[in-house]
Amino acid sequence: MLRPVRGGNAFEETIEHILQTIKLGIFAPSEKLPPERELAERLGVSRATLRDALGELQSAGYLEVQRGRYGGTYVSSLALQGTHDAGPLDPAEVEDVLVFRGIIEPAAAALSAKADLTAAARRHLQVCLSEVSNASAEAYRPRDARFHIAIAELSGSSSLVGAVAETRARLNELLDRIPLLGTNLEHANEQHAEIADAILRGDAATAERATIEHLEGTASLLRGFLS
Numbered sequence: 001m002l003r004p005v006r007g008g009n010a011f012e013e014t015i016e017h018i019l020q021t022i023k024l025g026i027f028a029p030s031e032k033l034p035p036e037r038e039l040a041e042r043l044g045v046s047r048a049t050l051r052d053a054l055g056e057l058q059s060a061g062y063l064e065v066q067r068g069r070y071g072g073t074y075v076s077s078l079a080l081q082g083t084h085d086a087g088p089l090d091p092a093e094v095e096d097v098l099v100f101r102g103i104i105e106p107a108a109a110a111l112s113a114k115a116d117l118t119a120a121a122r123r124h125l126q127v128c129l130s131e132v133s134n135a136s137a138e139a140y141r142p143r144d145a146r147f148h149i150a151i152a153e154l155s156g157s158s159s160l161v162g163a164v165a166e167t168r169a170r171l172n173e174l175l176d177r178i179p180l181l182g183t184n185l186e187h188a189n190e191q192h193a194e195i196a197d198a199i200l201r202g203d204a205a206t207a208e209r210a211t212i213e214h215l216e217g218t219a220s221l222l223r224g225f226l227s
Helices: 010-023 036-043 047-059 091-114 119-133 137-154 158-175 182-201 204-226
Strands: 063-066 072-075
Touching: 010 047, 010 182, 010 204, 036 047, 047 063, 047 182, 091 137, 091 158, 091 182, 091 204, 119 137, 119 182, 137 158, 137 182, 158 204, 182 204
Parallel strands: none
Antiparallel strands: 063 072
């Protein structure tokens, strides 16, 4: 289960892989995780990335750190009690949202990059990017949604805007079930900037690729926490 991550979203995939090992009983509640060096090697990530992931999982209540002779990182005894779950969830619903989003949002980014953008359209995207980049934790998800919808707006397709907005509403219901992770927000903001830059430069291929990578990071977190 502790297979190497694929690369583009190392932090998010590290979260996903560790959560999967916990939920599948590879590491049971109260069990100690392997040492950092071994864990980082098995996941194929840097120790800094691993520490970020472990720290966020500790804050979210899935892991706890013990000091002293038998110190180390342990799976929390409460890890499987679903503290972030708002009720029963159909795994197929999660996959449906992620698959559909993975089709329409990269297409929207590519179309927007190909569009003949007005100065007002460019300012609109830049304002939405600034708002999500500077948003507080409480305001982050609405601003994040607004940024993604703004990309679709620049495509010129009202049907695509509607599809992105509807899918984002469904996605937010899933995101509300998992904790906000500071490292993930920083990474997402970097990816947002890359996507926006590619669109404004008219680089459709980069806009599409960067969007796919960004969505895969969110998908990894949702599958990790909700599956």
